[in-house]
Amino acid sequence: MIADSDRGIAQMLSDPDLVGDTLLFALCLRHVLDRVSDDDGLRVRVKTLDGLLLEVGEQATGDNPGKAFYWARRAVERDLPRYDPESTQGLMRCCAEMVRKGGQCSKPAVTVWIDREPATGESVWIGYCRRHLTSEVEALRDERQRLWNEHGKPVPPPNRGGVLTRYFTCDWDALWQRVCPVREPLDGAKEATPPKPALRVVRGE
DSSP states (O other): OEEOTTSOHHHHHHOTTOOHHHHHHHHHHHHHHHHGGGOHHHHHHTSSHHHHHHHHHHHHHOOOHHHHHHHHHHHHHTTOOBOOOEESSOTTBOOOBOTTTOSBOOOBOSEEEEEEOTTTOOEEEEEEOTTTOOHHHHHHHHHHHHHHHHTTOOOOOOSBOOGGGGTEESOHHHHHHHHOTTSOOOSSOOOOOOOOOOOOOOOOO
8 A cells, every 4th residue: 555645744633534434544544655665674564455454443443453453444344435325304203395384294204205307316315204214205206116127327526435555655545455354335435525615804994
């Protein structure tokens, strides 16, 4: 694995997409890679993917090897490039439009599903309460699912993950297969979120 020499710690800390454990993983990984050329013992320990994950996990958490390795795997797994459906009212609220009152019903849903645009695969979680779950709604759900299948089950570009690839170069397919063998990563990565504008105080005359 190679760290991008043009993108350092400051860029990581200012990246709004790099947060939580994935940010901590990135910072510790950069620290390990910066030291590896001058430390023969470290170079041996991180020769394999598992060894690298363990080293980063131990530096990040201070836990025993088992817990440290699990933490590192989870941190990388959360960055798997993927498309996750958006949620409108949350998974347990009815999304039916209220004609007279306006807005959505928002009563507890009795069933939820992923509604996909047949041609693009863009999707959103939706749910309906017992009152609004009509045969017409169910028929529309089934028809949209059928059309999506007929279009070849398209999947949009990732809207989550792939942030670590901005800062490190490696065989990412092998790494993602190691940490998440049951889910195949999508090509590409989440589109970068623009950084928040920096504010400064302007003193008047």
